[in-house]
Amino acid sequence: MLDWDHVFARRAERMRASEIRELLKLLDQPDIISFAGGIPDPALFPTDAFREAYSECLGGGDAASGLQYSVSEGYRPLRYWLQRELGQFGISCDIDNIFITSGSQQALDYLGKLFLSAGDTALVTSPTYLGALQAFNAYEPNYDQLGVANRTPESYHTAALAHGGAVKFAYLSPDFANPTGETVRLEERHRLLTLADELEIPVIEDAAYQHLRYDGEAVPPILALDIARSGSIEETRTIYCGSFSKTLAPGLRVGYVVAAKPVIRKLVLIKQAADLHSSSINQMAIAHVAERHFEAQVAKIRQAYRARRDAMLAALERHMPTGTDWTRPEGGMFVWVTLPEVIDATALLSRSVKTEKVAFVPGQAFFADRSSANTLRLSFSCASEPMIEDGIQRLGRLIASELS
Template sequence: MQWSDVLATRSTRMKASEIRELLKLLDQPDIISFAGGIPDPALFPADAFARAFADVMADSQAAAALQYSVSEGYKPLRDWIAAEMGKIGVPCTAENILITSGSQQALDYLGKLMLSPGDTAMVTWPTYLGALGAFNAYEPLYVRLDPGSNADPEAQKAEAREAGGALKFAYLSADFCNPTGETLTRAAREALLDQAAALGVAVIEDGAYQFLRYDGEPIPPILALDIERSGGIENTRTIYCGSFSKTLAPGLRVGWVCGAREVISRLVLMKQAADLHSATMSQIVTDRVARELFDSHVARLRATYGARRDRMLAALDREMPEGVRFTRPEGGMFIWLTLPEGMDGADLLARAIAEERVAFVPGGAFHADGSNRNTLRLSFSCATEEKIDEGIARLGRLLRG
C-alpha cells in the first residue's frame, strides 16, 4: 500500500513537535531540563482530585460521570468558568462557554472553522508552537502580527487575496506568552483591536497563562477590552481560549472557549462531529476541585513559580556572557534568550546535551518561517532552585567557551 497516494495534502503540513520530542529527555536523570513548558507535578492538587473522584463514584453522579454528555460541556463547570471570566472583566454566561479537550483542541477547532487552504493567519513572531501545529493542518499562509503597526489594511488584504485566500484572524497570547514570556501592554491590545477592525478579522486570544502573574498590575484580557468597546460579548470579534492545564492539572484535558454565541454554536457542531464531548468524569471532578481550592492553589503556584523565575533571572544575570539578551517576564513559565548573531539554537542544544547535559528549546521552531535561529526558550516551572543555578551555570559555561 502506497499511503502517500491516498493522504490529503494537509498531511504534508503535519510535523513532529520539537517540544514533544524534547520531553523524552526528562526521563534521563542526569539532564537538567529547561525544555518542557509543563507544570510541576509535585504541585498538582492530587489529594483533592482523589477525593473528588471517590466522591463522584460514591454518590448519585456516578452514572452521569460515566455516561455520554452534551457537547457544550458540563453545565456547572461552564457556570463556574463564566463566573471566573466575569472576575477578569468578561461578563458572560454558560452559553458563551464550550468545554474542549484542553485549549489545544480549541485552537484546532478555530483553525478548522476559519481557515481554507491559502488563507492567511496573522501570528506573533515568535509564537506558540502548538498553535502553528494546530493551524498548519488547514494549509494557511502566515504573516507577522505587529499590534500597532501602521501598515495599510487595504494593502494587507490585497496581499492575502493575491496569495489565494483572505486574512482570517490574528492569534496571540497577551499575557506571559509562550515562548517569550512577554506581556502585551493595554495600549498594544487596544491597537490590536483597532487593527483587527480595520482588517475585518477575528482575534484569537490564548489565555493559557492568564492566572500565573507574579508581579505587576493585571491588564484586562483583549476580550474584556473588546466588550467595553462593543457593548457586550455578543458583539465582539475576540475569541478567548482558556485551560486548567497550567493551574490544576493537564492530564485531565479540560479547557474552554469563550466568545459570542454565534461562534460557540458553530464550534459545538465541530465538537459533535469530532469527539461528541470532552470526558464527562474529567469535567465533573475539575468542577469540584476548582470550587474547592482554585484560588488558594493558584496562590501557591504563583509563590512557587515566581520564586523560580526570580532564581533563573538572577542566575542569567550572573552567568550569561556579553551579547546574550533575555526577557524578564511578569508571570508564566518562560524566559526567552537572544544569542549573538550567527549562533544557532539547534546547534547549541546538541552541544548542550552532549557536553553539559542541559536542555532547552531552540527558538527557530517558534517562528512560522523557521527564522531567528539565534534564540532559545527556557522554562523554569519544573526545576528546583538548585537545579536552576546549576543548569544556567552550565549553559553560561558553554556559551563562554
C-alpha cells in the same frame, strides 16, 4: 502494501514529526538539567483534591452521568463556575457563551477548522506558540506577521489575496506568552482590536497562562476590553481560549472557549462531529476541585513558580556573557534568550546536552518562517532553584566559550 502517501490528503504533507520533540524525548534522562519542557511541576498538583473529587462524583447519585455520554457544550456547573470566575476579569457573559474543550489545544484545532479554508491567512506573532502553528497547519493556511509597526490593513488584505485567500483571524497569547514570556501592554491590546476592526476579522486570545502572574499589575484580557468597547459579548470579535492545564492539572484535558454565541454554536457542531464531548467525569472532577480549591491552588503555584523565575533571572544576570539578552517575564513559565547572532541555538543544544548536560528549546521552531536561529526558550517551571543556578551557570559558560 498500500502506497499510503498516495491516498493521504494534501494536508498530510504538512504533518511532520517535530525534530525538536524527537530530540527532547532522548533527553528524558535523570542527569540532564532540563529547561526544555514547559509543563507544570507535578509536585504542585492538587492530587488529594482530585482523588476526593472522583470519589465523590462516582459515589453520589450523579455517578452514572459521569460515566455516560453528555452534551457537546460542556458540563453546566463547570460553565457556571467559569462564568463567575471570568466575571472577575471583566468578562461578563452567559453560560451559553462558554464551551468546554479537551484542553485549549483542541480550541485551536477547532478554530482552525471553523475559520481556515486552504490558502487563507492567519496573523500570528513572531515568535508564536508552536502548538498553534501545528493546529492551524492542518487547514493549510498561510501566515502573516502580527505586531509589525507600519503594516496597514490594506497590506494584509493584499498579501492574503496574493496567497489565494483572505485574512481570517489574528492569534496571540497576550500574557506571559509561550515562548517569550512577554505580556502585551494595554495600549497594544487596544491597537490590536482596532486593527481587527479594520480588517473585519476575529482575534483569538490564548489565555493559557493568564492566572500565572507573579508581579506587576494585571492587564485586562482582550475579550474584557472588547466587551467594554462593544457593550456586550455578543458584539465582540474576540475568542478567548482558557485552560485548567496550568492551574489545576493538564492530564484531565479540560479547557474552554468564551465568545459570542454565533461562534460557540459552530464550535458545538464541530465538537459533536469530532469527538462528541469532553470527558463527562473529568469535567465534573474539575468543577469539584475548582469550586473548592481554585484560589488556594493558584496562590500556591504562583509562589513556587515566582521563586523559580526569580532564581532564573538572577542566574542569567550572573552567568550570561555580554551580548546575550533575555526577557523579564511577569508570569508564566518561560524566559526567552537572544544570543549573539553568530550562535545557532540548535547546534548549541547538541553541545549543551553533551558537555554541560543542560537542555532547552531552540527558538527557530516558534517562528512560522523558521527565522532567528540565535534564540532559545528556557522554562523554569520544573527545576528547583539550585538546579536553575547550576544549569544556567553551565549554559552561560558554554555560550561564553562559543564566543571566545
